[in-house]
Amino acid sequence: MNNWFKFLYLSLFLMLTSKANAQEKVIVGEKQVLFSKILNENREVWIHLPKTYDDTTINPAKYPVIYLLDGEINFEYYVGMTDFLARTPYADIPECIVVGIKNTERTRDLTPTKAQKKSPVNPNLTLFADSGGSENFIKFMQEELKPFINKKYRTQEYSLLVGHSFGGLFAINTFLTHPDYFNAYVANDPSLWWDNKVLISKTKDYIEKHKKFPAKKSLFVSQADNEEQQKNWNSDMTQTIEEFKGIVESNGSLNYKHRFFEGEVHGTVSYPANYEALKFIFKGFRTDIKQLAKNPELLEGEYKKLSEKTGADFVPSESYLNVVLKFMKSNEFKESETYFIHMKNRLYPKVK
Amino acid sequence: MNNWFKFLYLSLFLMLTSKANAQEKVIVGEKQVLFSKILNENREVWIHLPKTYDDTTINPAKYPVIYLLDGEINFEYYVGMTDFLARTPYADIPECIVVGIKNTERTRDLTPTKAQKKSPVNPNLTLFADSGGSENFIKFMQEELKPFINKKYRTQEYSLLVGHSFGGLFAINTFLTHPDYFNAYVANDPSLWWDNKVLISKTKDYIEKHKKFPAKKSLFVSQADNEEQQKNWNSDMTQTIEEFKGIVESNGSLNYKHRFFEGEVHGTVSYPANYEALKFIFKGFRTDIKQLAKNPELLEGEYKKLSEKTGADFVPSESYLNVVLKFMKSNEFKESETYFIHMKNRLYPKVK
Numbered sequence: 001m002n003n004w005f006k007f008l009y010l011s012l013f014l015m016l017t018s019k020a021n022a023q024e025k026v027i028v029g030e031k032q033v034l035f036s037k038i039l040n041e042n043r044e045v046w047i048h049l050p051k052t053y054d055d056t057t058i059n060p061a062k063y064p065v066i067y068l069l070d071g072e073i074n075f076e077y078y079v080g081m082t083d084f085l086a087r088t089p090y091a092d093i094p095e096c097i098v099v100g101i102k103n104t105e106r107t108r109d110l111t112p113t114k115a116q117k118k119s120p121v122n123p124n125l126t127l128f129a130d131s132g133g134s135e136n137f138i139k140f141m142q143e144e145l146k147p148f149i150n151k152k153y154r155t156q157e158y159s160l161l162v163g164h165s166f167g168g169l170f171a172i173n174t175f176l177t178h179p180d181y182f183n184a185y186v187a188n189d190p191s192l193w194w195d196n197k198v199l200i201s202k203t204k205d206y207i208e209k210h211k212k213f214p215a216k217k218s219l220f221v222s223q224a225d226n227e228e229q230q231k232n233w234n235s236d237m238t239q240t241i242e243e244f245k246g247i248v249e250s251n252g253s254l255n256y257k258h259r260f261f262e263g264e265v266h267g268t269v270s271y272p273a274n275y276e277a278l279k280f281i282f283k284g285f286r287t288d289i290k291q292l293a294k295n296p297e298l299l300e301g302e303y304k305k306l307s308e309k310t311g312a313d314f315v316p317s318e319s320y321l322n323v324v325l326k327f328m329k330s331n332e333f334k335e336s337e338t339y340f341i342h343m344k345n346r347l348y349p350k351v352k
Numbered sequence: 353m354n355n356w357f358k359f360l361y362l363s364l365f366l367m368l369t370s371k372a373n374a375q376e377k378v379i380v381g382e383k384q385v386l387f388s389k390i391l392n393e394n395r396e397v398w399i400h401l402p403k404t405y406d407d408t409t410i411n412p413a414k415y416p417v418i419y420l421l422d423g424e425i426n427f428e429y430y431v432g433m434t435d436f437l438a439r440t441p442y443a444d445i446p447e448c449i450v451v452g453i454k455n456t457e458r459t460r461d462l463t464p465t466k467a468q469k470k471s472p473v474n475p476n477l478t479l480f481a482d483s484g485g486s487e488n489f490i491k492f493m494q495e496e497l498k499p500f501i502n503k504k505y506r507t508q509e510y511s512l513l514v515g516h517s518f519g520g521l522f523a524i525n526t527f528l529t530h531p532d533y534f535n536a537y538v539a540n541d542p543s544l545w546w547d548n549k550v551l552i553s554k555t556k557d558y559i560e561k562h563k564k565f566p567a568k569k570s571l572f573v574s575q576a577d578n579e580e581q582q583k584n585w586n587s588d589m590t591q592t593i594e595e596f597k598g599i600v601e602s603n604g605s606l607n608y609k610h611r612f613f614e615g616e617v618h619g620t621v622s623y624p625a626n627y628e629a630l631k632f633i634f635k636g637f638r639t640d641i642k643q644l645a646k647n648p649e650l651l652e653g654e655y656k657k658l659s660e661k662t663g664a665d666f667v668p669s670e671s672y673l674n675v676v677l678k679f680m681k682s683n684e685f686k687e688s689e690t691y692f693i694h695m696k697n698r699l700y701p702k703v704k
Contacts, residue, residue: 026398028428029378046378076380077436080429081623087425090619121683267442271433272627290473331473 028079029100034148038140039109044102045145046071048079049153050086050095058318059348063097064158065149067141067182069110069167071100078162078274085278088323089289093282094314096160097153101145105130109137110166112173112202115195138174142181158312160281164188164270168221169199172244175219176202183312184218186277188270189226192240200240203247213254216311218281221245222273223260237266255309284309289327296339299324318348380431381452386500390492391461396454397497398423400431401505402438402447410670411700415449416510417501419493419534421462421519423452430514430626437630440675441641445634446666448512449505453497457482461489462518464525464554467547490526494533510664512633516540516622520573521551524596527571528554535664536570538629540622541578544592552592555599565606568663570633573597574625575612589618607661636661641679648691651676670700 029048036043050063066082068074079098086095103109107128114132119125149155161182163171168190175185176199192199206213223241245258257280261269284306287299299316307314316324321344328337381400388395402415418434420426431450438447455461459480466484471477501507513534515523520542527537528551544551558565575593597610609632613621636658639651651668659666668676673696680689 024383025377025379026381026383026400026427027377028380031376031378048378073439075378077429077432080432084429084623087619090617092620119683124684265442267439268444271436272624275624331471332476 029075029098032148032152034144036140036144038136038144039104041104043104043140043145045149046075046100046102047149047153048075048082048098048100050097051083052095052317052319053097053154055319058322060154061095061317061319062154062156063095064156064160064312065097065099065153066160066162067145068098068100069161069163069170070106071102074162074164074270074274075100077271081275082278085275088320089327090286091320092286093278094285094317095319097149097155099145099149101141105133106166107131108133110134110163110170111194112169112177113195113198115198134170134173135177137170138178138181142178156312158183158310158314160184160186162186162188162274162277163190165266166191166194168192169194172199172219172221173202175217176206179214179217183216183310184220184281186220186222186274186281188222188273188277189224189237189266190221190241190244191237192244193236197236197240197243200243200247203244207247207251213248213251213256215253215255216309218255218310219248219257220273220277220280221256221258222269222277223258224264224266224269225260225262226266282306285314289324292324292340293328293331293333293336296336296343300343315347316343318344321347381427381450384500384504386496388492388496390488390496391456393456395456395492395497397501398427398452398454399501399505400427400434400450400452402449403435404447404669404671405449405506407671410674411702412506413447413669413671414506414508415447416508416512416664417449417451417505418512418514419497420450420452421513421515421522422455422458424454426514426516426622427452429623433627434630437627440672441679442638443672444638445630446637446669447671449501449507451497451501453493457485458518459483460485462486462515462522463546464521464529465547465550467550486522486525487529489522490530490533494530508664510535510662510666512536512538514538514540514626514629515542517618518543518546520544521546524551524571524573525554527569528558531566531569535568535662536572536633538572538574538626538633540574540625540629541576541589541618542573542593542596543589544596545588549588549592549595552595552599555596559599559603565600565603565608567605567607568661570607570662571600571609572625572629572632573608573610574621574629575610576616576618576621577612577614578618634658637666641676644676644692645680645683645685645688648688648695652695667699668695670696673699 029046031044031046033042033044068078082096082098085093108130111131112134116129117127119127159182161171161174168187171185171187172190174181226238248254248256259276261272264272284302287302292299303314303316321340324340328340381398383396383398385394385396420430434448434450437445460482463483464486468481469479471479511534513523513526520539523537523539524542526533578590600606600608611628613624616624636654639654644651655666655668673692676692
């Protein structure tokens with residue numbers, strides 16, 4: 001064996017073993033880094049693509065995008081949650097791309113104003129000195145991150161912003177300042193106490209100026225069972241979230257849900273809340289495949305209602321239509337099968 | 353550059369780029385294959401190791417093991433769930449190793465008797481011809497899979513079995529037939545209608561023979577909101593689960609919880625049910641780190657209670673003690689800090 005042959009042979013071997021190792025992992029996302037001119041730093045994002053993204057048996061589909069704050073601590077469970085909720089035939093939500101944003105300077109990026117607070121635990125410590133950068137951070141998301149994602153992946157024009165604590169504060173502030181940036185907002189146990197309840201004032205100002213909240217936007221706010229925490233640590237977290245609830249509910253126009261989670265504290269509420277939030281935002285998405293056997297018109301009817309409610313364009317996905325067709329075929333619902341074959345040909349004419 | 357030098361240089365380059373690519377993925381598990389003599393086939397399992405498993409700053413720890421049926425469809429969300437629930441300082445459960453078992457012949461492996469059923473959708477079709485192999489499958493788990501996992505990973509002597517539908521049937525059958533195989537059992541919307549409710553008879557037989565269920569075992573049964581399904585498809589799923597509930601609850605000795613999930617159907621109930629099941633099984637595990645500042649004895653007291661309830665040995669993990677110590681130090685709770693330094697030295701004397 002000459003040296004070059006050895007080289008090729010061994011290189012190939014190395015490549016193949018690396019490949020084999022890679023295939024033995026359960027992978028739920030890929031990490032990307034982009035340089036932000038606005039923030040003057042590199043930002044790492046974790047991207048999850050839904051199960052059908054690379055399915056070559058269907059036409060390339062587009063997917064809504066969920067922008068998830070505190071990516072490094074939420075990404076892994078969140079993408080399992082979206083995939084579960086989007087699983088046919090019981091899907092409660094469409095398949096989504098999830099973009100988890102990893103923190104660099106969390107307090108700087110997520111707080112709307114410069115403010116400080118003495119530690120409730122130890123008054124000698126001053127917290128949050130580096131705050132007030134949220135306008136810059138949302139500018140990064142809107143002008144740099146979103147174009148990056150939209151260029152690199154097949155995205156539908158429907159997006160969510162999801163945050164917890166300071167991230168919830170950020171989500172509500174974005175909703176008040178730039179309501180058009182996202183279609184739906186999720187704020188889990190948001191830190192509305194921030195800077196003498198500055199967002200409560202901002203909410204009142206919004207209503208005074210615009211009279212009504214935008215009707216086709218959704219906002220889900222979760223509230224943890226913080227009584228114990230409040231008692232011991234003197235936080236006005238709970239009271240401020242309830243004040244916000246009162247203002248928004250009396251306005252009425254927003255697709256808004258507030259939910260209190262008994263037994264869940266500030267650090268645990270995000271998990272069940274994110275599940276409920278997704279089901280709330282896409283309420284009306286789930287159709288019963290068995291009902292479609294008798295009443296095939298139902299499918300597009302339900303999607304039409306959802307599209308009207310959200311102001312976005314939701315149609316049955318090709319992969320779901322394939323599941324429906326398989327069900328109709330194997331159970332010999334011939335009329336419905338024909339109906340859905342026509343629907344599929346109409347919605348996805350470029351059959352591969 | 354001579355050829356050998358080129359070879360080494362380029363091989364190294366290939367290895368490094370492969371490594372770099374691997375690092376850019378978000379990985380939640382690894383796949384392993386073992387040959388089962390009992391089943392006479394290869395079985396693939398997906399293994400998730402908890403966050404601290406490879407943490408070199410602590411002593412090598414042991415972890416409870418969760419055996420998860422229908423691994424290929426449950427693994428990804430389930431491991432996100434266990435990691436979330438085990439996150440300090442709000443941990444509701446200990447960090448766990450999760451072993452997802454991929455199906456080969458699902459009906460064969462998960463059903464306790466040979467039985468057939470006409471399709472409720474299309475009576476021309478006969479379902480489940482290949483059934484009745486569960487005794488063989490549990491033998492594989494007990495005699496081949498568990499030793500494989502225990503040899504390969506650092507496991508604590510505490511294990512759970514989690515299943516849905518036929519997997520729930522399998523979990524309850526295992527509990528009745530081999531209650532000592534696992535410490536806790538989770539059966540989500542179990543198919544107790546199987547073979548003319550054969551497990552209802554078996555449950556009655558168990559009580560007649562043993563009088564009481566084993567006291568230190570836990571069983572969580574979830575029930576979906578299947579009314580619509582039952583109405584249209586004539587399944588006796590719901591009625592049989594309720595019959596089982598009646599028998600077990602009137603016996604009283606088992607650490608048992610039954611929960612009905614409104615709005616969740618057979619195909620969606622597992623997700624919220626698995627979350628509630630884990631919180632139920634490890635109830636008492638969560639301690640409030642702020643309370644520990646004033647009352648440090650609480651920690652071992654709570655773990656002792658949990659150990660007594662479960663018959664297993666739970667002690668505060670080294671990684672949690674590090675979190676507690678950091679909290680006490682940064683908030684200047686000096687007495688508590690000293691207390692937990694002593695506890696850590698006592699429980700984990702081999703400081704690296």
